[in-house]
Amino acid sequence: MATTAAPAPINTPAGTSYAPGEATGIWSWLTTVDHKRIGTLYLWTALTFFIVAGIEAFIIRLQLMKPNNQLVSAEMYNQLFTMHGTTMVFLVIMPLSAAFFNYLIPLQIGARDVAFPRLNAFSYWVYLFGGIFMTVPIFFNVAPNGGWFGYAPLTTMQFSGGLNIDFWVIGLQILGVSSLAAAFNFITTIINMRAPGMSLMRMPIFTWMSFVVQFLLILAFPAITIALFFLQFDRFFGTQFYEIAAGADPLLWQHLFWVFGHPEVYILILPAFGLASEILPTFSKKPLFGYNVMVYSGIMIGFLGFGVWAHHMFAVGMGATADTIFAMATLLIGIPTGVKIFNWVATMWGGNIRFTVAMKFAISLVALFTIGGISGVMHSSPPTDLQQTDTYFIVAHFHYVLFGGSIMGIMGGIYFYYPKIFGRYMSEKLGNWHFWSFFVGMNMTFFPMHYAGMLGMPRRIYTYDIGQGWEQFNLWSTVGALLQGVGLICFVYNFVKSRKRGEVAPNDAWGAGTLEWSIPSPPPDYNFAKIPYVTSRYPLWDIKQPEMTAELTHTAPDAGVIADAHAVPMHEETQYYTAKSLGIPMPFPTIKPFFAALFMVLMMAGLVFIHLDLFWVAIFVMIGSGAAFVGSLYGWLTSPLE
Amino acid sequence: MATADTPAGHEGHHEHVHYTSTGLENRKIAIWALIGSECMLFASLISTYLIYKGRSKVGPFPHEWSCKTSNVVGKTAELVAGCAPADVLKPILDIPVTSQSTFVLLMSSLAMVLALAAVENKGHPLPAGAGWWDRCLASSKFWLMATAVMGATFIGYQSYEFTSFVHEGLTIKTNLFGSSFFTLTGFHGAHVSVGVLWLLTLFAIDVKRGLKGKNDVLLVDICALYWHFVDVVWIAIFTLIYLIQ
Secondary structure (H helix, E strand, O other): OOOOOOOOEEEOOOOOOOOOOOOHHHHHHHHHOOOOHHHHHHHHHHHHHHHHHHHHHHHHHHOOOOOOOOOOHHHHHHHHHHHHHHHHHHHHHHHHHHHHHHHHHHHHHHOOOOHHHHHHHHHHHHHHHHHHHHHHHHHHHHOOOOOOOOOOOOOOOOOOOOHHHHHHHHHHHHHHHHHHHHHHHHHHHHHHOOOOOOOOHHHHHHHHHHHHHHHHHHHHHHHHHHHHHHHHHHHHHHHOOOHHHHHOOHHHHHHHHHHHHHHHHEEEEEHHHHHHHHHHHHHHOOOOOOOOHHHHHHHHHHHHHHHHHHHHHHOOOOOHHHHHHHHHHHHHHHHHHHHHHHHHHHHHHOOOOOOHHHHHHHHHHHHHHHHHHHHHHOOOOOOHHHOOEEEEHHHHHHHHHHHHHHHHHHHHHHHHHHHHHHHHOOOHHHHHHHHHHHHHHHHHHHHHHHHHHHOOOOOOOOOOOOOOOOOHHHHHHHHHHHHHHHHHHHHHHHHHHHHOOEEEEOOOOOOOOOHHHHHHOOOOOOOOOOOOOOOOOHHHHHHOOOOHHOOOOOOOOOOOHHHHOOOOEEEOOOOEHHHHHHOOOOOOOOOOEEEEEEHHHHHHHHHHHHHOOOHHHHHHHHHHHHHHHHHHHHHHHHHHOO | OOOOOOOOOOOOOOOOOOOOOOOOOOHHHHHHHEEEEEEHHHHHHHHHHHOOOOOOOOOOOOOOOOOOOOOOEEOOOHOOOOOOOOHHOOOOOOHHHHHHHHHHHHHEEEEEEEEHHEEEEEOOOOOOOOHHHHHHHHHHHHHHHHHHHHHHHHHHHHHHHHHHHHHOOOOOOOOHHHHHHHHHHHHHHHHHHHHHHHHHHHHHHHHHHHHOOHHHHHHHHHHHHHHHHHHHHHHHHHHHHHHOO
């Protein structure tokens, strides 16, 4: 320690939603580079978009409630389902996962921040501005309307004139920058900033799954970036990438999109798997069953995820050889995924289970993802898939994996980590209302879709005629959606209210075993006053209940490494200090990432003016904000971090 | 920033040894991750070019002669002999000229290596009786500028190539070859341009306060990794697009 006198703790009433001694006010949020605050910003923003996407889904369900309904026009319906999908994938599930990456990864590996705190702030601001850019057009009836997959040539100027697709193409490019910047940051953080003794095979499983996801991001996003550039060039500069008359391949977009799109599915689900793998052991009072195999299956899922993209394209007629190869690769992914399911069940087996709300969400992930997984294995077979493709059966399948898997897992994560983030528990009573209305509601919504799909109801139709046997299934789905809406209201109320009125949480809110629970709730800005060295996978259980992890190997890192990092044995910290009194250098707050993000988004968005016939305005906006972007970047890179 | 206790309030050039799990600097790991991502970016571009090779319906073509009016395509000039001279489209890729620019770009990697070595060896006194060449080798400013100039020369060649193609009737709108060629080589050119800006920034820092010490070696090192990567990509592009007919 740099200081000689013992630092004095700050005494404030427990249960504030900020760590005491921290700056508050809007400026502190605009200039923050603290990974925990950025994580909190991600959480709030993504939940806001979740409500938007939920309203869109609810309008869709109201429209489909009865045959020949005329609540919304066909054109508006196209915008609604496109924006529901795009929002849920890029503005809700990915950023909710990013909220947990930000908040948890440094805490779980025993670091004081991410590797590049300012880049982290930049990622968030780009996400926020990109999200606004994508969402606002729906209020002017010009929202994207080509589906979340945006198939070209359907989305070229010839078939989709107007601004709708422009917002989609440019919006996705913007969000891609955000995801990629964050991914480079987290890869570096996880590889390089682990506390002494935190070997890769001692990392908490959430960090492991996040690590896999970052690699999926950096390797999958370039493919869609290029596909989007081609589409952008086709729409704005007259290139011919998707021009069939010029000899273009009508499948080029589909291949590039799904080379990204399938790994994207694992980008959405693996963080939720990671959260469930933290929750299940904690409430079963048992270490995760088969940790190593869980890690290897996560890696295997990520790896195989790059070799199965064409199973989204069985209907285009690729030929028997390609179909067979992709079908077999898809079946193979069922193995590591099944291993995970069984390991979660084995984790609970014989455990001392506490049915908290978080635990219920985690268990429901295991159950509901299994249903979605099984229907996934069904249409990995091309002959079966040809019957099911583009029907509501597919809609049922991917809502079971994305809602039943990702959303349920993330909701569990929110109940589980809320006490760490805000220093207070969420209400279990309201949480139970939320859980049961989500659980029953989602099954009521999505299970009948299997039947509607098998009876031939196609996806993406805005209305349907009577007498095809779809009426009662659609009605059930709409009632289920209503129930989910009730659950969402309970959740939002609970989330907002508990910040001030929830029960105050101690350091270790649930009796969990990983590093983030050894520090105060909410954590101080420096996270760890003294970096602990780690000797096992559940270090907190070692000091509290050594008998629980007795069978795991415990080895301390080399003395040289410990001295290098000034690390001390694993301990609990309960007092708040200022970083200054502890002599810990903190990154300066800075507004530069905010402006860099703002100008970059303006630079990319300026292109839209070309299709408003305002060519010189476009040039002016793009060059002006481009120069301002480069300027802020230079200002940022030449100023010291801490 | 990282885990070690370091004095607060440091400015740019102090020597800090932050503890890291691998012993490598964070930025070095990040640049490798970026390069991995860039591989996928260029892989997508190059695959698209190769998929669209031979699918263009109108000329000019990369390696074949063609006739604008009759759409006859052939490997030699004789095949389109019946075509009016004004309508004859030549094979458009000029391998000798592009070989020159390729040579310049490859040599720039050598200069980059020497620039990094010069920064690494700052502070070592020159050996007794050092000649002008030893002094030259020790000048990081010289090699940084040399690298940037060679990169800019490559961009100059590319601008010449692009304008001459446009004069011969190939634009980004003409056919699939034009679209995929200009996009692929344009993306590469943009990467070289970013690299040149990066090198000039390093040069400016070197002029202003001199690049030396561990942190500055890292600054040059990550730029060098990026630069070599952009070079390697060009080797792939040159081979696949220009040399293989």
